[in-house]
Ligand SMILES: Nc1nc2c(ncn2[C@@H]2O[C@H](COP(=O)(O)OP(=O)(O)OP(=O)(O)O)[C@@H](O)[C@H]2O)c(=O)[nH]1
C-alpha cells in the first residue's frame with residue numbers, strides 16, 4: 001500500500017519476475033503470488049526463499065471496500081507501506097494516509113490483526129535529490145507507536161483520539177527541532193532567491209513542499225510588499241498546481257495559502273522589516289542579500305517549520321472544507337495574529353490596510 005505512483009506495482013513485478021516492467025496506474029487491486037528471495041540470517045534456521053501472496057492496491061483509503069472484499073478470507077501477515085523518496089511534495093500526505101489506514105488494521109472493517117508488522121519501505125532511492133531518511137522519519141515519527149489503539153479503542157469517537165495524539169507527536173519539540181536542522185542545511189545549499197522565483201513561473205521548482213512554499217512566500221513578500229506579493233503568491237501557486245502537471249490530485253487551497261502568507265508576513269515583521277516600506281522592492285533583490293537568507297529567517301521564526309500550525313487556528317473540518325479551499329474563511333479556533341511592525345508603525349498599532357487580520361477582517 002502507499003500513495004499512487006510510489007512504485008508498488010513496479011516492486012511487485014520485480015519481486016515476482018525480477019523484471020522492471022512498465023506499469024500503468026493500478027485501478028482497484030492486483031493480486032500476484034511472488035516467490036521472493038530474502039536473505040535470512042543463518043542462525044534463524046529459516047529457508048531463504050518463501051512464497052508470498054502479495055496484494056497490490058492502487059491508491060489507499062479510498063479503496064477500502066475493495067480491499068476488504070478480497071482480504072476477508074486471507075491471512076494477512078503484514079503490510080508494506082511504500083514511500084516515493086523523490087516525492088517531497090507528498091511527504092506529508094503519505095503518513096496522513098497511513099494514519100487513516102492504521103485504525104482499520106485493528107478493526108472489524110478489515111479482518112487484520114492489529115499486531116501485524118508494518119514495513120515502511122522507502123522506494124526510488126536511485127533518483128537524485130531524494131528525501132533523506134531523517135526527513136522521512138521526522139514525518140512518520142510517533143505514528144507507529146500508537147497503532148494498537150484501534151484494538152484497544154474500537155469506537156469511532158475513541159479511534160479519533162489517538163489521531164489527535166499523533167498530530168501532537170508530529171508537532172513535538174523533538175520532531176520540529178530535527179526538521180529545523182534539516183531545513184537549515186537545505187537552506188544552505190538551496191538555489192538563489194531569484195532563481196527560485198523564476199523556476200516557479202517556469203513550472204520547474206526543485207520541489208513543492210512546505211519548505212518551498214514558505215521560502216517563495218518569504219521572497220515574494222519581501223520583493224513586492226504585502227499586497228502585490230500576496231497576489232503573486234496566490235497566482236504563482238495556483239498556476240503551478242494547474243499547469244505544472246507535477247502536483248497530482250491537489251488543487252489550490254485559498255485559506256491554507258492565505259494562512260501561511262500571514263504567518264510568513266508575521267515572521268518578517270518580527271525581524272523588524274516592514275515589507276511595505278523597505279527599499280528592496282523598488283531596487284531589486286540583490287540590494288541586500290542578507291534579507292534573503294532563508295536560514296536566518298527560519299532561525300528567528302522556528303514556529304514556521306510546524307506544518308500543522310494551522311491546527312491552532314482552524315479545526316480540520318473547517319480547513320479541509322470546500323468552502324475553505326475555494327475562498328478565505330475565518331478561523332474557528334482563534335483569530336490569526338496581527339502583523340505589527342517594530343519599525344515604522346508604533347508597537348501595538350495595527351496597519352489595518354496592509355496586514356492586520358483578525359476574525360473580523362480578511363484581506364484577500
Ligand atoms: N527511478 C525509479 N522509478 C520507479 C521506481 N519504482 C517505480 N518507479 C516508477 O514510478 C512510476 C509509478 O510506479 P508504479 O509501480 O506504477 O506505482 P504504483 O504505486 O503502483 O501506482 P498506483 O498503481 O497508481 O497506486 C513508474 O513510472 C515506475 O517506473 C524506482 O525504484 N526508481
Ligand SMILES: [Mg+2]
Nearest residue numbers: 009025026058
Ligand atoms: Mg500500481
